Amino acid sequence: MKTSNFRIVPLATxxxxxxxxxxxxxxxxxxxxxxxxxxxxxxxxxxxWARPSERVILFSFAAIPPGxxxxxxxxxxxHAEPCERYAATHEFPxxxxxxxxxxAYNSSYDMIDAEVVNGSEPEAVIEKxxxxxxxxxxxxxxxxxxxxxxxxxxx
Ligand SMILES: [Zn+2]
Numbered sequence: 001m002k003t004s005n006f007r008i009v010p011l012a013t014x015x016x017x018x019x020x021x022x023x024x025x026x027x028x029x030x031x032x033x034x035x036x037x038x039x040x041x042x043x044x045x046x047x048x049w050a051r052p053s054e055r056v057i058l059f060s061f062a063a064i065p066p067g068x069x070x071x072x073x074x075x076x077x078x079h080a081e082p083c084e085r086y087a088a089t090h091e092f093p094x095x096x097x098x099x100x101x102x103x104a105y106n107s108s109y110d111m112i113d114a115e116v117v118n119g120s121e122p123e124a125v126i127e128k129x130x131x132x133x134x135x136x137x138x139x140x141x142x143x144x145x146x147x148x149x150x151x152x153x154x155x
Contacts, residue, residue: 006126006138008093009151010086011044015061016078023057023080031058032080042142042149043079047086047093055080063139063148068109074147090155092122101143102152104129107136116143130154 023030033056035041041050050056056077064072086093097117102125104113112134115125122140129138138152 004090004092004123005130005155006123006152007089007155008047008086008091009089009137009153010047011061011076011078011150013045013085016045016083016085019057019059019078020080020082022059029059032056033058033077041077042096042147043083044076044148044150045078045085046083047095047150048083049095050077050079061148063151064105064109070105070109070111072148076148086150092126093150096140096149097122099143100140100149102126102129103139103141104132104135105137105139106134118143126152 019030023032035050035052035054035056038052039049041056043050057080058075058077060073061076062073064070100117102115102117103111106112113129117125126138129135140149141147142149
């Protein structure tokens, strides 16, 4: 098996824990939702689909920081209960091999390329985007809803 040239960067545990505390304190922009479908609620911390009847927190996350032309905040889910941060960082998460778009950014946070993972292996698309020396990092998002899924960096 070929060694991957990337590493997956799941949501930081501190951000997931802060969201859990905010939801527990009833902060209005942190909604607690009971999952009702097996493929609708991706947890950005463990990088798995939350299962029906599990609870998730819905809140806004700045995937691209403020003050930039491509600044972007949007809704993401994390499990409401503590979960283990995705650890197989040299492997693309199995649950999200379909239905993602991969966006390449340069070191100024400008989007410089993007490609839908559509019938191809996500690893091949990542490799292609990272071949460009200008690519500083890649973001995976939902191709349908546009929500941020995870960051991918060079190894
Ligand atoms: Zn989780």
